[in-house]
Amino acid sequence: MAASCSSSISLRPDRIGLRDRALGVSSDSETFRSISFSSHLHNLPFKSLEKRGHVHSLRMSAVVRADISEQMQIDISLSPRVNSVKPSKTVAITDQATALVQAGVPVIRLAAGEPDFDTPSVIAEAGMNAIREGYTRYTPNAGTLELRSAICHKLKEENGLTYTPDQILVSNGAKQCILQAALAVCSPGDEVIIPAPFWVSYPEIARLSDAKPVILPTLLSENFLLDPKLLESKLNEKSRLLILCSPSNPTGSVYPKKLLEKIANIVAKHPRLLVLSDEIYEHIIYAPATHTSFASLPGMWERTLTVNGFSKAFAMTGWRLGYLAGPKHFVAACGKIQSQFTSGASSISQKAGVAALGMGYAGGEAGTTMVKAFRERRDFLVKSFKELKGVKISEPQGAFYLFLDFSSYYGSEAEGFGLIKDSESLCRYLLDKGQVALVPGDAFGDDSCIRISYAASLPTLQGAMERIKEAMVLLRPAVPV
């Protein structure tokens, strides 16, 4: 395949294997100052060689070794936007644990944020039928009318929210919805208010949108719920977006309606402030806790962007399907970004999404079965960790995570490992010693905790618990508990 490159680059002759000595070019006696690429010899074509300032046109069969790239003076700097963003720690740890498993180490992986259930068969069938029936073309950018109408129906029935299909944007996952929303509404210097512990992507999404994340800490003793007074004290004319996540990743906390009402009263005083309500875990909730959509509160519909998706409630992480609902003005702006970015979500996944929403309230029987299993696992883990000295727990009311305070162990030494000084070293220790993969709390903005995902079977969790206990007894809490 022909390639062309007009740039002039510096090369050392010893890096060029000149095969054709008949050309009379001595690679060791001459210094080539530059070589300019312009034509075709597979991917490494060149036309002329400049020798001591004189240009010699050569037909040469030279082999430029793969390490030629070392010699190219290429500017490899990246944009400030990339440099401002941290890679996802949850993805990094999951990848590390997967690599260990592939290398034969029997690691129990409790780091990932995805249900361990298969996508319900009725949904999978709908996806397969879409392929069989040739439903494999581009859809409208905002998503099919069929799916957007089904989403409107769902939001009305389950959340008490009234939207029309032109107020819905379907994207390749909820993550894309959140990024597009932030890109659409934030101007440089705006502030995005994020209660901590937070889902790892929120601050990075704020930075990608040229906004400044403003992190508001919460307390385990307050079930990691945002203190309205703290919120009030931090709001100003730069505050543009408040991100709420209930049920929460990573804490499993669920915001009671009364607290949301207090937050709404504060939000109402700030005309520039919008709210992004991430409700992706709404159906993974343990009674008596109930879910309230922020947009359903008086005066909040106009300023709320509700994000939801199929990944968690319907075990559809790989299908990449999520949606945003909000006032048309904002939704259209997000759609404009999407139209130049990814276009519409997969036609196949959208058909599957329609089937998912047709399964009944909160995913029908399949949803109930999944939540029942999650609840059993939560109960097991809460009981087990309560038996472990020095660990503080706020019992989660939703999602499938426990966010546990292990900070009483910081400062202790482990034989053959060294100092446990923070959540990261504790997670490394548990991976080394116990072969259990967990995520350090500092990834979520709270270094005193670690996150354990219970999207794994009960026997797997029982095995993990034994390993964690065995590893922890080898440590002495550094502070009396």
Ligand SMILES: Cc1ncc(COP(=O)(O)O)c(C=O)c1O
């Ligand atoms: C709180 C929260 N919001 C959004 C997402 C993104 O979900 P999706 O798979 O739809 O992009 C996740 C995924 O882990 C999440 O935990």
